[in-house]
Amino acid sequence: MLIRFRPAAVMTLIALTLGIVPAGADDVALARLLQGSPDRCSSRVMVRLIERADRASLDVAAWDRNPLFHYPLDEPPSAPATVPSLDGLTFAGALADGSVRDRLEQTPLTEAERAHPLAWQPLTKYLAEWDYELATPLFMAAAGVSGEKWGNDELVRPLQQIALAWPHGDELWVKVEFRPE
Numbered sequence: 001m002l003i004r005f006r007p008a009a010v011m012t013l014i015a016l017t018l019g020i021v022p023a024g025a026d027d028v029a030l031a032r033l034l035q036g037s038p039d040r041c042s043s044r045v046m047v048r049l050i051e052r053a054d055r056a057s058l059d060v061a062a063w064d065r066n067p068l069f070h071y072p073l074d075e076p077p078s079a080p081a082t083v084p085s086l087d088g089l090t091f092a093g094a095l096a097d098g099s100v101r102d103r104l105e106q107t108p109l110t111e112a113e114r115a116h117p118l119a120w121q122p123l124t125k126y127l128a129e130w131d132y133e134l135a136t137p138l139f140m141a142a143a144g145v146s147g148e149k150w151g152n153d154e155l156v157r158p159l160q161q162i163a164l165a166w167p168h169g170d171e172l173w174v175k176v177e178f179r180p181e
Contacts, residue, residue: 040067040180056118063119064163065177076181077159080150091176094144099173107173109166117164120174138172145176 034047046068048061063069086100101107104114124142127135146158163177 040065040070041072043067052116056116059119059122060117060164063121064117070180071157073155073157073179073181077150077152077155077179091145091148094141095174095176104175107166107168108171109168109173113166113168117166117175120162120165123165141174 028049031047031049035049044067046066050057050061086102087098089095089100090097107114120142124135124138127138142162146161148160149155150159152159158179160176160178162174164175166173
């Protein structure tokens with residue numbers, strides 16, 4: 001028997017259940033194994049282990065690498081004419097010069113800061129509702145990142161977007177995620 005669920009209802013059910021039903025050690029081990037292995041291009045199920053039941057953790061669990069938000073392109077994009085270097089990758093000034101890193105560990109973020117990312121979409125929505133003018137630079141940075149088409153000007157959907165953010169003093173470090181295809 002197949003049952004079709006609305007994704008939002010499933011996420012809510014999962015989030016609510018986590019606070020009520022204690023998980024055994026085997027369940028936690030299985031969840032850790034499964035949460036790192038889905039293929040967003042083909043997976044229909046996503047498992048998340050939420051260790052802190054706060055708004056930021058739930059947002060990251062719902063938004064980060066969620067296969068429900070992946071809409072495959074009809075045709076694969078063409079490669080850029082020249083391969084960009086990390087040093088020159090600023091997305092039309094959206095990112096600070098020289099700030100692009102290959103790995104999170106290469107940033108100045110502390111271990112405690114790295115452990116608590118913020119999901120970009122709900123973060124910017126929350127900030128815009130609080131003070132739209134102060135949130136505008138974040139929207140502009142996101143537009144600069146998602147606006148780069150790498151020579152695929154006919155595409156409407158972005159080839160990359162900001163996925164996560166980490167506050168660090170007066171800086172905001174972000175993860176730019178490229179399409180998983």
